[in-house]
Amino acid sequence: MRIVMLGPPGSGKGTYASRLTSILGIPHISTGDMVREEIRAQTEIGRKIKEYSDRGELVPDKIIIDLLVERLKKPDAQRGFILDGFPRTIRQAEALERISEIDVVINLNVPDEIIIQRLSNRLVCRKCGAIYNRLTLKPKVDEVCDLCGGELYQREDDKPEVIRERLNVYRRSTEPLIDYYRRKGLIKDVHCNDLMTPPDVIVNKIIEIIGGLKKEK
Numbered sequence: 001m002r003i004v005m006l007g008p009p010g011s012g013k014g015t016y017a018s019r020l021t022s023i024l025g026i027p028h029i030s031t032g033d034m035v036r037e038e039i040r041a042q043t044e045i046g047r048k049i050k051e052y053s054d055r056g057e058l059v060p061d062k063i064i065i066d067l068l069v070e071r072l073k074k075p076d077a078q079r080g081f082i083l084d085g086f087p088r089t090i091r092q093a094e095a096l097e098r099i100s101e102i103d104v105v106i107n108l109n110v111p112d113e114i115i116i117q118r119l120s121n122r123l124v125c126r127k128c129g130a131i132y133n134r135l136t137l138k139p140k141v142d143e144v145c146d147l148c149g150g151e152l153y154q155r156e157d158d159k160p161e162v163i164r165e166r167l168n169v170y171r172r173s174t175e176p177l178i179d180y181y182r183r184k185g186l187i188k189d190v191h192c193n194d195l196m197t198p199p200d201v202i203v204n205k206i207i208e209i210i211g212g213l214k215k216e217k
């Protein structure tokens with residue numbers, strides 16, 4: 001199954017994708033994580049893209065497409081994948097089309113108020129990338145990852161001014177993809193209108209959608 005997760009920043013793409021990956025046995029490929037890893041490791045690419053990412057802007061298409069193409073060549077991605085954060089522009093979607101088929105695009109619909117509450121309270125594990133939330137998904141011990149004991153921190157781009165910019169970028173550059181994929185008949189809409197909805201409720205909805213697609217085949 002080749003799945004694209006589409007939705008605004010803070011819609012839960014990463015949280016759901018990381019749970020789906022263990023259920024479906026296919027890798028979770030997050031271009032946001034790849035970007036943060038390049039920055040952390042201070043690679044040549046990392047140095048080029050840090051400013052874009054810190055400001056909440058998109059990294060240039062060419063750089064991100066090259067990273068993704070390399071990632072999709074790896075053996076674990078041959079049986080399928082869950083893409084989180086890619087594509088984010090029509091150009092990226094066209095590039096993806098040239099290298100792989102897509103079976104379904106899960107479009108997460110989440111109101112802005114929820115997004116802002118979620119992102120401004122989000123914490124991420126420095127070591128393993130696990131995602132927490134001060135309101136809804138608290139770690140057992142303050143500021144410590146349940147899974148690996150790593151330190152939790154707030155992402156540079158989860159500061160309030162940057163959140164606003166990321167939402168603008170989403171509206172401008174990424175939202176047009178909804179129509180693009182709807183015309184291809186690939187969109188399945190999932191709604192989340194309540195901040196307190198537990199992730200597993202949404203994950204189960206997605207699993208049902210995917211189960212339905214498998215039967216159709």
Ligand code: ADP
Pocket residue numbers: 008009010031032033035052053054056057058059060061064084085086087088092157166
């Ligand atoms: P979000 O929580 O906003 O969905 P991500 O973790 O997916 O954020 O991405 C963080 C940052 O990494 C983005 O703001 C952007 O700078 C960069 N990035 C990630 N994926 C892409 C992409 N497909 N195209 C361009 N930039 C990207």
Ligand code: ZN
Pocket residue numbers: 125126127128129130145146147148149150
């Ligand atoms: Zn961790």
